[in-house]
Amino acid sequence: MRLRSFETVARLVEAGIGMGILPLRAAERLGSDALCVVPLSDRWAHRRLLLCARRFADLSGHALALIDEIKRQGSER
Known part of the structure; x- marks a missing residue:
């Protein structure tokens, strides 16, 4: 179900x-x-999960900080 x-x-x-x-x-x-x-x-x-954006360079500082945190946590596994 x-x-x-x-x-x-x-x-x-x-x-x-x-x-x-x-x-x-x-x-x-x-x-x-x-x-x-x-x-x-x-x-x-x-599962393999991917971060996607149209252009990472165009993201706000907050979005880039979130991406950095997600990457950091992923590397700790």
Whole structure:
């Protein structure tokens, strides 16, 4: 079944209605004592995400600071 939000998936799982696959951050944010989280190690479960902009040079200072923070956090993994 496909649901519209990670929160909906988490709440249905908490209610005992099946299981779900969530991104790590969503599972951490929405998790509770009613959820058991098991990391997936299969190759298909890994995603490559990209930052996109029309021209990075044209972005505001705030946007560039956000990009720097995202890149910094990504390098810590």
